[in-house]
Amino acid sequence: MLRYLTRRLGQAVLVVAGVVTLTFTVMRLVPGDPAVAFAGPRATPAELAAARERFGLDDPLWTQLWNYARDLAGGDWGTSLHTRQPVARDLTLAFPASLELVGAALVVAVAAGVPLGVLAARFKAGLPDLSVRFTSMLAVSVPVFWLALVVQTVFAGNLGWFPVAGEYDSSLDRTSPLTVYTDITIVDALITGNWPVFTSTLWHLALPALVVAAYPAGVIAQMTRAALIEESGQDHVRLSRALGFGRTAVLVRFALRPAAGPVLSLIALVFAYAIVNGFLVEAVFNWPGLGRYAAASIRSLDTPAIAGVTLLVALLYVGSNLLVDLVQGVLDPRVRTR
Amino acid sequence: MTASPEPAGPAEPAGPAEPAGLAGLAGPTGLGRRPARPLRLLLRRLLRTARADVLAAAGAVLLLAIVACALLAPWIAPYPEDGGTATHPTEALLPPSADHWFGTDQVGRDILSRVLFGARTSLFIAVAVLGLAAAAGVTLGVVAGYAGGWIRDVIMRVTDVFLAFPALLLSLALAVVLQPSVTTVVVALAATWWPWYARLTASVAQSVATRGYVDAARCLGVPAPLIVFRHVLPNSATPVAVQLSLDAGGVILTSAALSYLGIGVHDPTAEWGLMVQQGQTLFTTDWWVVTFPGLAILVTAFAFNVLGEGLRQALDPRGATR
Numbered sequence: 183m184l185r186y187l188t189r190r191l192g193q194a195v196l197v198v199a200g201v202v203t204l205t206f207t208v209m210r211l212v213p214g215d216p217a218v219a220f221a222g223p224r225a226t227p228a229e230l231a232a233a234r235e236r237f238g239l240d241d242p243l244w245t246q247l248w249n250y251a252r253d254l255a256g257g258d259w260g261t262s263l264h265t266r267q268p269v270a271r272d273l274t275l276a277f278p279a280s281l282e283l284v285g286a287a288l289v290v291a292v293a294a295g296v297p298l299g300v301l302a303a304r305f306k307a308g309l310p311d312l313s314v315r316f317t318s319m320l321a322v323s324v325p326v327f328w329l330a331l332v333v334q335t336v337f338a339g340n341l342g343w344f345p346v347a348g349e350y351d352s353s354l355d356r357t358s359p360l361t362v363y364t365d366i367t368i369v370d371a372l373i374t375g376n377w378p379v380f381t382s383t384l385w386h387l388a389l390p391a392l393v394v395a396a397y398p399a400g401v402i403a404q405m406t407r408a409a410l411i412e413e414s415g416q417d418h419v420r421l422s423r424a425l426g427f428g429r430t431a432v433l434v435r436f437a438l439r440p441a442a443g444p445v446l447s448l449i450a451l452v453f454a455y456a457i458v459n460g461f462l463v464e465a466v467f468n469w470p471g472l473g474r475y476a477a478a479s480i481r482s483l484d485t486p487a488i489a490g491v492t493l494l495v496a497l498l499y500v501g502s503n504l505l506v507d508l509v510q511g512v513l514d515p516r517v518r519t520r
Numbered sequence: 521m522t523a524s525p526e527p528a529g530p531a532e533p534a535g536p537a538e539p540a541g542l543a544g545l546a547g548p549t550g551l552g553r554r555p556a557r558p559l560r561l562l563l564r565r566l567l568r569t570a571r572a573d574v575l576a577a578a579g580a581v582l583l584l585a586i587v588a589c590a591l592l593a594p595w596i597a598p599y600p601e602d603g604g605t606a607t608h609p610t611e612a613l614l615p616p617s618a619d620h621w622f623g624t625d626q627v628g629r630d631i632l633s634r635v636l637f638g639a640r641t642s643l644f645i646a647v648a649v650l651g652l653a654a655a656a657g658v659t660l661g662v663v664a665g666y667a668g669g670w671i672r673d674v675i676m677r678v679t680d681v682f683l684a685f686p687a688l689l690l691s692l693a694l695a696v697v698l699q700p701s702v703t704t705v706v707v708a709l710a711a712t713w714w715p716w717y718a719r720l721t722a723s724v725a726q727s728v729a730t731r732g733y734v735d736a737a738r739c740l741g742v743p744a745p746l747i748v749f750r751h752v753l754p755n756s757a758t759p760v761a762v763q764l765s766l767d768a769g770g771v772i773l774t775s776a777a778l779s780y781l782g783i784g785v786h787d788p789t790a791e792w793g794l795m796v797q798q799g800q801t802l803f804t805t806d807w808w809v810v811t812f813p814g815l816a817i818l819v820t821a822f823a824f825n826v827l828g829e830g831l832r833q834a835l836d837p838r839g840a841t842r
Contacts, residue, residue: 200684462781
């Protein structure tokens with residue numbers, strides 16, 4: 183296990199080094215001089231030179247890459263050109279809102295996807311199976327920005343059942359101000375017992391979370407179905423069936439647990455993808471997360487901020503992948519020798 | 521499913537239902553001038569799948585219709601000039617009617633015509649992206665899988681790095697760097713999609729490389745490049761073909777998202793994501809401007825996904841016995 187652990191960690195470190203290098207390369211390719219972008223169009227040559235000096239733009243590329251990596255490791259992710267704040271600070275403010283959205287979406291996705299997968303596997307090749315496969319295929323094929331627009335217009339605009347945009351009713355900041363612990367609004371509201379903010383957040387969260395949940399729910403339903411059908415052929419499942427357990431009971435009590443491994447790792451892998459997919463939804467619902475920050479950064483060609491968002495998501499991906507592999511290594515000894 | 525020997529004749533009609541996938545398979549297979557037997561076997565399997573899997577068959581038919589729309593857009597579009605630069609300000613934002621089935625947009629262009637022309641843009645992007653990605657990925661993957669050792673390690677670690685960037689995000693960053701255009705979208709998406717092909721081909725090629733006939737060829741003194749092209753590559757082609765079909769939906773969704781974000785295709789060109797973006801502020805008053813282009817993306821991605829899934833199950837040896 184220790185050998186597997188070190189090898190897998192070593193791989194992850196290599197990938198992170200590659201990710202940093204690639205981000206740096208893409209950043210350096212951006213047209214337009216970052217010094218000009220920082221100092222403004224009317225800067226004097228002296229101000230420009232000062233900006234170049236400040237960002238070390240005159241150093242050789244290797245030195246710049248090394249300095250960049252060293253600064254990243256030290257928590258200095260550069261200064262955003264459009265907020266004029268440290269990127270690391272901006273990210274810690276924006277990321278919790280994205281996490282809140284994607285977390286809620288994944289809860290919805292599991293709650294919908296797993297039962298649908300069980301239903302499809304139980305009535306394999308029947309009408310329920312066909313309709314689950316059809317629906318889950320629709321869910322993974324729908325353009326998320328379009329779904330967000332449709333859902334917003336119908337349920338918030340026309341029917342008025344849900345708020346149109348935002349994270350919670352901002353007038354609540356005066357009547358019941360929120361004490362911030364985790365920056366995840368719904369968690370903070372819950373632990374401080376701030377019910378007005380809690381219900382308002384829940385209400386605002388409903389539509390965007392449903393939209394972000396569509397893709398993971400579809401994938402989870404398909405995966406659960408496939409894993410259960412695969413598991414149904416196993417001897418232990420057939421034995422329980424022979425012992426007289428009903429079809430549904432066999433699936434839920436005996437086949438679902440061994441099938442949970444692949445489904446769990448799938449959820450971890452979908453996580454980083456859902457964050458990025460969430461960007462498009464955040465833009466529509468004006469959700470104060472990473473997506474809004476990324477959109478503003480791209481509009482202002484804010485390279486340090488773009489690089490920061492890219493790095494954060496890539497690190498999340500590497501991290502969740504590593505976690506999945508390690509957990510599977512613990513659960514299944516065969517994985518370690520691969 | 522029964523494995524009764526079917527004559528070649530009845531299996532042939534499945535051909536037209538699946539031109540894209542077959543072309544991809546026939547290419548590498550033809551390279552080694554192998555007999556047509558695997559092809560016929562494939563046709564038979566496809567036909568069997570079509571009977572067993574209604575959803576996949578529907579996807580194939582749907583896809584065929586979309587390809588026809590794309591190819592014939594200039595002839596079947598009611599107002600072909602609206603697919604290009606024409607504008608009719610006096611007819612702006614007309615609701616769907618007998619003259620304009622899908623209504624008209626903010627500058628009076630017929631939306632049905634633009635949706636039909638949009639199929640060209642989307643399919644072109646999908647074909648170009650996957651062609652580039654598969655060419656690069658398969659080449660690197662075959663080399664990695666056949667060579668093994670440190671070559672494999674280096675290629676696979678680079679692949680891992682690229683895989684760590686979600687497609688939309690890396691494309692976004694690249695699209696900011698390069699000038700917005702169709703070429704940019706294609707290059708950016710290909711840059712994010714090739715690692716999947718490298719990884720897939722590497723694992724398949726690795727298992728093919730240990731087969732007896734490859735050993736035999738090596739012992740006979742056949743040079744490594746020839747072994748790779750005549751034996752390893754053709755036998756790695758099937759999973760790649762399936763993956764291409766599965767990925768096409770994802771490419772279409774991501775390219776539409778890039779256009780929606782204003783990166784990529786410019787206005788006179790009809791593109792579904794761009795049409796949604798241009799119409800989104802009008803959605804509450806003029807629903808048709810956003811609804812139809814979005815549905816076009818949904819239907820196209822759906823067709824590719826369903827077909828790819830069906831192909832995967834049909835060609836998966838374990839799936840065939842179920």
